[in-house]
Amino acid sequence: MNYWLMKSEPGDVSIDDLAQRGTVGWYGVRNYQARNFMRDLMQVGDGVLFYHSSCAEPGVAGFAEVCKPAYPDPTQFDPTSKYFDAKSTSDQPRWQQVDVKFIGKTRILNLEEMRRYPELAEMPVLKRGNRLSITPVTAVEWSFIRSLLS
DNA sequence: GCCAACGTTGGC
DNA sequence: GCCAACGTTGGC
Secondary structure, eight states: OOEEEEEEOTTTSOHHHHHHHSEEEOTTOOOHHHHHIIIIIOOTTOEEEEEEOSSSSOEEEEEEEEEEEEEEOGGGGOTTSTTOOTTOOSSSOOOEEEEEEEEEEEEEEEHHHHTTOGGGTTOGGGSTTOOOSEEEEOHHHHHHHHHHHO
């Protein structure tokens, strides 16, 4: 059982979209390290901090859970998608996604507030220059944020 | 829109 | 396999 922080642009998929749809496929990851987390380490039942990025108020916006293990991301095969990858074939897909299901929406836990808690100081999302869209969360960080937002 | 950070690409 | 150039991310 692992925990993860996963960034989504709310203009693309927001916590409200997830709440409405119940589950979503985590398409569009085009970074090998983030892909490997999904492919090699994510399991059904893993906890997810749903994070809003590239928006007016970046921060943790809710909780989700991995509900389907990694499988090929269909957008890599779609020439009309901005995530199309010409070097990817159905025999040799490069990119994977998992499905996540909605657990709950919370208030926005923004970066300024997160920085105030020493318990969260090591989270990659708070480190300067971090760009990775999927990062591991420790059990301590997970419990802390769960109680903070409950 | 700026820009720091850092992953990727491609020439050698 | 080095490394400079380039592209992207994402907070501000």
